[in-house]
Amino acid sequence: MSLAFLFPGQGSQAVGMGQDLIEAFASAREVFEEVDEALKQKLSTLMRDGPEDQLTLTENAQPALMAVSVAVMRALEREFGVAIDKAAFVAGHSLGEYSALAASGAISVSDTARLLKLRGQAMQRAVPVGQGAMASLIGPKTDLALAEEAAKAGAEVGVCVVANDNNQGNVVISGEKAAVDWAIEKAKELGARAIPLNVSAPFHCPLMQPAADEMAEALAEAAISAPRAPVVANVTARPTNDPEVIRGLLVEQVTGRVRWRESVQWMAGEGGVTRFAEAGAGKVLSGMVKRIAPDAEAVPLNGPADLEAFAKTL
Structure with a gap:
């Protein structure tokens, strides 16, 4: 059985997400602490208590969703011995691509949090609200x-x-x-x-070019190494593990199309993936997989019980 880990994008956030992971696993708690420290912000408190409108702000939602996804993967590895390189591929929806890269060791959690904070702010700055x-x-x-x-x-x-x-x-x-x-x-x-x-802004269209320019500058300085599992990129719907290719694709992704249907079709077809595990908040991607590749299995990994049950099947 060939496995892929998927990482959700914006819209999957909810107040309280990841709290059961923090309570159950020290390894998950560490991730939230790393993100708070990197951003010099108590993002974990906002995630726990809200208010929802503050959590939904792009600059908060993006690093918050990444934190939950990486916490899931770190707990899977530390507590249940399931490493990300058990997967043939990883893929994330929009900001989820950053979660995939952080979870697979291509970019540090701290750097990913800072990049996502900037990405959210840059996207907001690119187009005046309402336009x-x-x-x-x-x-x-x-x-x-x-x-x-x-x-x-x-x-x-x-x-x-x-x-x-x-x-x-x-x-x-x-x-x-x-x-x-x-x-x-x-x-x-x-x-x-x-x-x-x-x-708050028209994502993944040419109007985001100012944000792409900001991200190009930030990503040029970012340390990126080869991921432990190939990343199927949004803009190409094909896998890569080349750090310089990844750097360029993350810039293209700001204005480019999220080719999610094609990505899943490729993994389930040529990639030979029969099982998709959605690591993080919600189950939006699991629903999409069932519509794109009905013969494949799709399982959301949200809380401790999900992780334990999943680990037992491997």
Whole structure:
């Protein structure tokens, strides 16, 4: 049985996430302490107590979600002897790619926390609030071709692109608000439902270029080594373990499309993965895997009981 570890992205955060891990495992507690120290911020207290609107801020949500994911993996290894290199591949959705790199030892937890804090701030700075928008196109008729057609119509008004190709029935568009609004109307004509997303900025579109420039500068200084398992990158949907390639892909990822459907299809097909384990908060990616690769097994690893049960099956 070939295994891949997956790491969730923004939207999976919730007040209280990771608390049962902290209470159960000293190894998980260490991760939260490392992140607090790196950021000179009591992020762990915000994660435990809220308020939710502060946790949801991009600059807080991104390092917080990474902390939970890495805590899961560290507890798996220390408490149950399941190392990340048991996996054939690792992959993360958007910011989850940073979690995958931290968990696989390519970037230190402290550096990852600082990079994600900056990434969140840079994305927020790139576009004034209210000028950008994102929308999720959903429904049985929704596929990449429909979303591309809707985005093309929006692009006649302003910047509008497909940002996240999540799975059949769930594709996200991003860009200038007027353009996204226009694309929403086109998508409805084509038979999709459209839900405007409550986000602070239009992620994964060309409007994020100022954020990509900031990240390029920060990543140029970051120490990156080969991950212990190849990382299937968002922008290529293919694996790599080359530190310099990873550095470049993380910059591209800020403005580039999250090719999640293709990533999972590749792992379940050519990659031979039959089991996906989602390490971190929530189970969004597990749901996506079931829609993309119905023959594969998908298990969310959220709390101590999940980790113990999972370890027993290996």
